Amino acid sequence: MQNEDNYYESRLDQIFGKGSLWKHRTLRTLLDPLSSEWNSTDYSKKIEIMERILAAGENLEDLIFEYKDRYDQQNRQDISSSVESALAKLIEFQLKKKE
Secondary structure: OOOHHHOHHHHHHHHHOOOOOOOOOOOHHHHOOOOHHHHOOOHHHHHHHHHHHHHOOOOHHHHHHHHHHHHHHOOOHHHHOOHHHHHHHHHHHHHHHOO
């Protein structure tokens, strides 16, 4: 696992937190469709969050790797294994929005 000061949660705090801990810092809002965090935002908000993360220069593949690593280290494969489902749902939302 990486240095905690540079782990994805700390970087997200810098992007969104304005000096404090950002509400969605675990990324379960975007990557865990079975979580209460996921249910706390609609799809448009999730896409907005993802766009802001990418605009800040973050690499989505790296974030996902760190996210999965974080939950694998905690023996929470139930969380780390839901990423693909979440991304599929987000892609479907975006594509249907363009129809």
